[in-house]
Amino acid sequence: MASPANGALERCKSAITAATSLVGAAMLLRRLVADVLPAGTPPPPLLGALLLLPPPGARRHAVVIEEFDGAFYNRVFLAARAYVSTLLAASRTTAAAPAVIKASLPRGAGAAEQITFAMRPGTAVADVFRGAELTWRLRSHGGGGRRRGDGGGGEAFRLSFDARHKDLVLGAYLPFVMARVEAMAREQRQAKLYSNEWRKWRPVRLRNAATFATLAMDAALREDVVGDLAMFLGRKEYYERTGRAWKRGYLIHGPPGTGKSSLVAAISNHLHFDVYDLDLGAVRSNTELRKLLIRMKNRSILLVEDVDCALPAAPRREPDGGADGSNPASKHSKVTLSGLLNMVDGLWSSSGHERILVFTTNHADRLDTALLRPGRMDKHIYMGYCGFGAFKELAATYHGVDDDHPLFPEIEALLKEVDAAPAELAERMLATDDAGAALESAAKLLRDRKAGTEEDGGAGYVKQKLHVGPRRPRSRPVPPPGRGGASAMATRRLVFDEVLGASRRQGRGSSGRRGGMRARGRGRR
Template identity: 75%
Template sequence: MAMTSPNSRALERYKSAVTTATSVLGAAMLLRRVLADVLPGTALGALLLLPPASARRHAVLIEEFDGALHNRVFLAAKAYVSTLLAAAPSVPLMKASLPRGAGAEHVLLALRPGTAVVDVFDGAKVTWRLSRKHDGGAGRRRTTEDAREVFKLSFDAEHKDMVLGSYLPAVMARVEAMSQEQRQTKLYSNEWGKWRTVRLRNASTFATVAMDDALRQAVVDDLDRFLTRKEYYRQTGRAWKRGYLIHGPPGTGKSSLVAAISNHLHFDVYDLDVGSVRSNTELRKLLIRMKNRSILLVEDVDCALATAPRREATGSSDGGNPVSKNHKHHHAATLPS
């Protein structure tokens, strides 16, 4: 009777286990191959053949702040998700707010942290999920002020190029168009070397202003052409701006025409009182502090030019200039870039 040592018995058990594992692995590979041929589109085939869902999903994190500044992509995502929530029946709990100065029709809907909404773009589903993260070290007590919101945009890996190359740019363009449509134009006036803002209450449009029809259409066409020719101005080495001289007695609609231009372009209006400007340096600062895509309005420009030499001659710098008797009420409107 042959005796076997403990080492020999352990070796036999190891060989048996390897043989069993090999046969199981071979059977699994064979089953996988059969399912791929026979059941390629079934749920069972997808369950056995595809990698885990986490491996098939990619995500983009969009944080609320970019360093110390607000992240513009986050702000755009917040506005875009609000439009999705207005039409989404599957989100049971949402937040609602009204931005300062906005009308009741501009209520902004928002996700609660931990909730999500699904969007479809070119047949692909993407998911927007809002969460919160806390700043500070591990030993620091977490407060509400430390919490910052983060959007997680998730999608199937196969749609990565589409999301980064088409979807996100389309979201940004959509939000930009929405902001232009909903934007309330503002009126700025200079006071002590600074711009003070008030809401532009003149609601005149080209549909309501009293103008010759041919002249009205010519002005509208010229404004639209100006907007689309920024690249032309750059190529020709000229500043992207347009100037108009509006003249006539009081009550003939000069201010209403400027308001109609502002409402048509969605440009703010900077009403410059040249008589209150105390120096060329102050004027230069005012012009530098104007926002892009705005209108510079110089009222009574003929009077301002007539009194300017007198101010220089007397050395006056307090802006208290007498009004010229030849008051012709000229307005100059310029559309700076």
């Protein structure tokens, strides 16, 4: 008679045998189904469950897009962020939008402009492309989302999709995202002004409306600058053939108020280039300068204003003969001339292409000759005092005055004899809406300057900008003679004795019988 234990063992063996047969049959059927169904086509859900196949949601692939690619910004990440912003704007009223999103206005934008939407870390938004369902999820890593330039921090997008759509996503969807963002940038193109703050570039919208048509400058000089810019943009193959970096250096010099900064804005608006206004005083080392340089976009302008004041007085090389920044002691120093020269035409100047480097200064003679040699500053542009042609453009721009105004002959003669900055004359033109009164005010300025009867002694605008001219000496108190001087000396001595006595009493109170000086000495030990 079989025992109950033996019966249970037999039943367990039968169950294991049946399960093994079932698994073997399922594996055989899976092979047959894979041979019959087209590649990439999932089986029906019931058949998949019978064949022990995982659900479709478990077979998902993902593409991770980091914010930084080494020390560079990842262009795919920037494009993904802009594209996801359009998804949030389109789906903010539907269930596909995340529960919490960020809304902001671009820096420098007005309240009437379109609000920009962005995801918060940990949220996701869905998208559909050619029937494929995709999910964008933003995550933050590397110290609470603090972005670093070494690739170890920042944010990242995780694009997940079904495994059968892998080729579609990699071959069509991601290129579609890049092309869509590029088209959006062309449609909404507006130059931006970047400034370096806390080792990073901070952008605002460049709203300077200066153009070559409104700029008060000599007509021949304007045509020369515009032609040089056109030649630079059209010589990509030339720079590649000659092995040179595709960049151009301009030194814009001249007295204050002659339109140097306005010329930079006109170049930006003419080429639709962003402007990176580099404050060398905020850069702590040559290494930080290189990081800022490689994080610039292509088709941009690097501007260093008043370069004669921004350049450090340090030597090009360290006392031990090494290059600047080559030893630990110089890593925390300011930017040196050597670092600036490497930025202009060293190896790091080739980190981007189609860039324009602009230096402005009021005193070109104060610059180091190494900075001005050919290959670093390719073209020198002198913005001088206002000529008659530039004044006529001012009159036409501000008041629509034609070429036959009665005051024009007198103003033309005066401009040949006296110097006046365009900013000075523009200030007079803006003082009134009456064209005749504005021209008369400008003519009066020139007459007074010629006669030497100007209120500030002539060239006051330039003197104010350059901080030159006689300075009023500071008045020093003179002790009165006789008893007054002795009384003042006695008063100062009395005050000193009171302060010294109070400090001694405080030392005795805190140290008991010991003297205050000795107690302080022990404290230092």
